[in-house]
Amino acid sequence: MSDPDGAGPAGSRDGGGLPAVTDVVVVGAGITGAAVAHHLARRGASVVVLEQAPRPGAGATGPSGGMVRAYDPDPATAALALAGLAVYRDPAQWASGRAPLRAVGAVTVADPAEEASLRAAAGRINTALGTSAHVVAGPAEAAGVRLAGGVALVEPEAGFVTPAEVTADWLEQARADGAVVRCGVRVRAVEARGGHPVVVTDAGTVRAGAVVSAVGPWAADPVPGLRPAVPVRSRSIQVSIVGRRPDAPAHATFVDLRTGLYAKPVAADRTLIGMPHLVWDAPVDARPDPAHARATLAALTPHFPWLATAPHLDTLRAADAYGPPAEDGGPASGLLTGTGVPRVWAVRGWNGGGVKTAPEAGRRIAAALLADPGGAAHGTGPGDARPGGAGSTTCPGTGP
């Protein structure tokens, strides 16, 4: 197409290896950016994914516990999570040909007053997914988890995924559908030029029909042009890995809605444990807090008595983006918010739960962008070129 900036069509390369023009630039190759890019490319949009780190999943996604279950007390999140679990269970959805879900089961513990609503949720989940979710109200234990006075919704068909693997699979699918995936390319600014957003990187510029910012906790302190209209804050998430000796029982993933405590089996001999770490606005790479790690171990011991003698192996600290759903009228209502730049959208904060919702959030965001008469595929003009066939990638683990 004719390009007022003098750049070539999508598929051509400037000195930094980026197309000059594309339908959509996705900033950030965490699980959210990968999901959005996969669904956009599958629907025929030309897509460029830009990730500042040398590999995908370098933000919240890499250290994430990846626990997935259909239940959530918030109805909007529950709808995303239920659809997400269906995708994580389905081998046909993955380039690898394998479903990423490790179905170790999921136990959600709540106050006994919630029993009726948990039973109703179990019914909805089973109707939608054909699963065997049920409520445990009498016994003191379910699937290897002591309930400590609570009632439990048990989802035997839920469990966990490895978020970095999911991210790589979606990026590989996007590349196979024509996307250009670049790691080690930092977005420095997004500007409005000639009616289109132009993404300025340290490897050149890309003019886009639309831009999706999926920069996770970096959205709290964004580069120019990517400031979400609905503010996002960064909140710390810290987890520890402990050894599980052979005499300790196997267990499902676990979340206690009363306390926010959680755990998951990482392998046959180790378990991840976590407790809310209410530290806001700290640097994304802040160091682990040993006092919080000790408090986490003590708080979880009533649920897993074997923790009292379990060896501590490691503590990891990262952060996620926290914020309310977007309500400013952007496409994919509740999932995208505007920024200071026309046709530039930011994803909402996922509040520590972005893995279980990513499959459906990515699908909805892509569908909304492509339906938006003002942006995305409609943005770069009728002569806009698409790379023929497969795209290309510089991100490890996302190529053929």
Ligand SMILES: Cc1cc2nc3c(=O)[nH]c(=O)nc-3n(C[C@H](O)[C@H](O)[C@H](O)COP(=O)(O)OP(=O)(O)OC[C@H]3O[C@@H](n4cnc5c(N)ncnc54)[C@H](O)[C@@H]3O)c2cc1C
């Ligand atoms: C320890 C931990 C445990 C968790 N456990 C669970 C769980 O069990 N279940 C669950 O559902 N969720 C969980 N979460 C939350 C979930 O992992 C996150 O919500 C999700 O990974 C967020 O993904 P994202 O792609 O939005 O952000 P990120 O993974 O942070 O990705 C953002 C990417 O953008 C890149 N980037 C930033 N700025 C730029 C720029 N200027 N230019 C180019 N690239 C840029 C970053 O390098 C990063 O790779 C957990 C999170 C953590 C940290």
